[in-house]
Amino acid sequence: xxxxxxxxAEVKKPGASVKVSCKSSxxxxxxYGFVWVRQAPGQGLEWMGWINAYNGNTNYxxxxxGRVTMTRDTSTSTVYMELRSLKSDDTAVYYCVRGGxxxxxxxxxxxxxxxxxTLLTVSS
Amino acid sequence: DIQMTQSPSAMSASVGDRVTITCRASQxxxxxxxxxxxxxxxxxxxxxxxxSSLQSGVxxxxxxxxxxxxxTLTISSLQPEDFATYYCLQHNTYPPTFGQGTRLEIx
Numbered sequence: 001x002x003x004x005x006x007x008x009a010e011v012k013k014p015g016a017s018v019k020v021s022c023k024s025s026x027x028x029x030x031x032y033g034f035v036w037v038r039q040a041p042g043q044g045l046e047w048m049g050w051i052n053a054y055n056g057n058t059n060y061x062x063x064x065x066g067r068v069t070m071t072r073d074t075s076t077s078t079v080y081m082e083l084r085s086l087k088s089d090d091t092a093v094y095y096c097v098r099g100g101x102x103x104x105x106x107x108x109x110x111x112x113x114x115x116x117x118t119l120l121t122v123s124s
Numbered sequence: 125d126i127q128m129t130q131s132p133s134a135m136s137a138s139v140g141d142r143v144t145i146t147c148r149a150s151q152x153x154x155x156x157x158x159x160x161x162x163x164x165x166x167x168x169x170x171x172x173x174x175x176s177s178l179q180s181g182v183x184x185x186x187x188x189x190x191x192x193x194x195x196t197l198t199i200s201s202l203q204p205e206d207f208a209t210y211y212c213l214q215h216n217t218y219p220p221t222f223g224q225g226t227r228l229e230i231x
């Protein structure tokens with residue numbers, strides 16, 4: 001079955017960087033893309049960006065542009081999300097989610113399944 | 125960005141009730157609308173995609189409808205396990221945007 005397994009919880013100081021991994025299995029990695037979504041404590045869901053697993057094309061949320069980088073490793077079917085210059089506001093659970101490979105991908109290709117989430121705590 | 129406005133933001137209902145949650149988009153989004161259920165401390169789960177297609181494995185008491193700018197999620201007969209927070213999401217136009225959530229509580 002399709003499965004996304006994320007790396008473990010992280011604690012970082014303000015100004016540091018974090019890199020979260022998401023390893024996929026159960027399907028052809030390069031047929032889809034990945035979306036990253038985060039959820040601050042007690043808050044709603046926020047889309048962070050998307051990466052095409054085939055060619056590495058990305059699209060980032062405007063409020064994170066310049067601080068976030070999404071990459072992929074086709075040899076290990078893993079995607080990565082790096083967030084730099086961390087602030088306390090970045091404290092959240094970060095989810096990787098399978099998405100379409102292209103903006104025209106059908107609705108069923110998007111936002112399912114989800115990884116188990118990675119808790120990032122940013123604190124001095 | 126497209127604004128997704130969910131209503132109500134919270135509600136209480138009883139087991140067996142029929143419940144409807146509405147999501148309005150600030151502009152047309154075709155049928156790129158999904159609904160998610162999230163229980164406390166758990167991962168969001170997709171219930172509906174393409175505005176009205178039921179996710180495999182999701183009970184048939186859940187249904188979605190709408191197009192353009194107004195969409196609804198209906199639970200035909202609430203079960204104890206349905207008490208959760210529900211989110212809509214539009215992914216027709218970048219950036220994808222979520223509704224603020226509807227917390228469904230037991231009356």
